[in-house]
């Protein structure tokens with residue numbers, strides 16, 4: 001059996017999405033900036049995709065800017081806001097994806113802003129009283145805190161964070177790459193200035209994403225050149241990617257309840273089987289706590305063992321594809337900055353199982369069986 005449990009890294013393309021994309025790789029090849037018929041046909045497809053994405057998150061089409069993915073959207077929101085508004089202070093946490101963390105650190109290094117890190121506990125729960133404190137003494141701040149952590153699955157309370165930011169007139173960007181297409185985001189309800197999506201995390205193609213930018217939020221373009229994306233993002237559009245992204249998000253919203261039930265059941269099965277089969281197994285962050293954790297991600301902490309160095313390799317030769325993570329920060333094995341920030345014991349092994357709608361109970365059983373063999 002070949003098993004793929006690395007869906008937080010990327011998901012397989014949905015065949016329905018491929019079908020929607022194919023005409024734009026074959027017959028509909030016009031440049032969307034051209035004014036002739038073939039160009040206009042392609043332009044219309046991009047604008048329809050924008051309307052679809054906007055409608056799903058309850059935004060206006062003009063608030064959606066297509067990008068090359070989540071990383072670019074995060075960079076664009078952070079650099080664009082800090083530079084355009086001349087903000088002098090940023091807040092993030094050490095648990096963010098590098099797309100945010102390294103961008104914020106680069107803005108600090110260039111002297112454009114000061115950076116503060118929000119405190120969190122050993123499970124990675126953010127200290128919102130600290131956020132209040134930091135904002136009270138630092139007006140004009142750019143805050144970037146993710147919705148769900150890609151390594152440990154912790155879910156942050158966007159409504160609570162957004163409310164604090166709004167009260168202090170801070171600009172709030174949230175990296176929703178891991179939750180877009182898995183939870184329903186409604187920007188009329190959420191007090192956020194920016195949201196992010198990346199198609200390959202919800203069964204769309206790689207290399208395409210979007211930034212939701214609330215109307216009135218001024219941000220200068222990150223990529224200079226032509227006037228594409230209403231002067232917000234230069235470069236000929238990734239047309240088939242954009243069409244695929246919109247289709248993938250439409251399917252994700254259409255089938256969300258069913259998929260959520262299915263995947264949560266797989267996660268529950270993983271947790272109970274691992275507890276039954278492996279003595280001393282634990283879960284990182286709030287990974288095993290329903291309601292506080294992304295239902296697609298389970299971060300497993302394994303007891304110290306001679307096998308821990310070879311965990312991923314051993315699973316891979318048994319045809320189980322997963323991601324690892326280690327708190328070790330030395331040498332070539334740079335380790336996980338998230339597990340290090342949580343102060344995890346480097347002697348323990350970490351495996352991240354991340355699931356999708358395509359996974360089955362039999363695959364969960366097979367993966368647990370392969371892992372349990374190493375700890376027997």
Ligand code: PLP
Nearest residue numbers: 069070071097099150177178198
């Ligand atoms: N943010 C988070 C939380 C992610 O998990 C990822 C991808 O792993 C990214 C940003 C980067 O997205 P992309 O691969 O589209 O650049």
